[in-house]
Amino acid sequence: QLNRRIKQITGLTPNKYVRTIRLQIAREAIESGKYRTVAEISYLAGFETPAYFSKLFKEHYGRDVNDIL
Numbered sequence: 188q189l190n191r192r193i194k195q196i197t198g199l200t201p202n203k204y205v206r207t208i209r210l211q212i213a214r215e216a217i218e219s220g221k222y223r224t225v226a227e228i229s230y231l232a233g234f235e236t237p238a239y240f241s242k243l244f245k246e247h248y249g250r251d252v253n254d255i256l
Contacts, residue, residue: 209233210247213240217255225252 193201213232222228229240244252 206243207247210244213244213252214248217252223256225256228252228256 190201193199193204197204199207209232213228213234216222216228216231222231225237225241229237232240234240234243241252244250
């Protein structure tokens, strides 16, 4: 029931919703200029590996995270 309710409210599955929030956290960290590496940002945002984070970032924002850093 909780999964259905989250999808009703957000339009996303719970996993996709959490992933979107993590990507937003990562984007804000990049824009803050306080972090210099993909690894720092990926771990800060809660991703298990920098490679997985980079893949999701490119899928979501259409840009390579290394191009922004």
